[in-house]
Amino acid sequence: xxxxxxxxxxxxxxxxxxxxxxxxxxxxxxxxxxxxxxxxxxxxxxxxxxxxxxxxxxxxxxxx
Numbered sequence: 001x002x003x004x005x006x007x008x009x010x011x012x013x014x015x016x017x018x019x020x021x022x023x024x025x026x027x028x029x030x031x032x033x034x035x036x037x038x039x040x041x042x043x044x045x046x047x048x049x050x051x052x053x054x055x056x057x058x059x060x061x062x063x064x
Contacts (some may be wrong), residue, residue: 006056008043011035014053018062 009017011028019025035042035051040058042051 006054008052008054011051011053014055014058017055018059 011031015025015028015031031040032051034040035053040053040061042053044051
């Protein structure tokens with residue numbers, strides 16, 4: 001398995017990093033819903049602003 005970046009990235013970049021196979025990727029709205037519900041960790045800037053993700057922490061959360 002490849003080493004995942006530890007920096008904050010956009011939802012699109014995080015999806016492409018965590019799920020390398022295009023056919024296996026969830027849609028952006030699904031991932032954003034998981035972040036809102038707390039299933040995967042994210043950082044939100046300015047209340048209703050964009051969410052940013054750390055791909056390594058997202059992978060850890062999904063493996064639990």
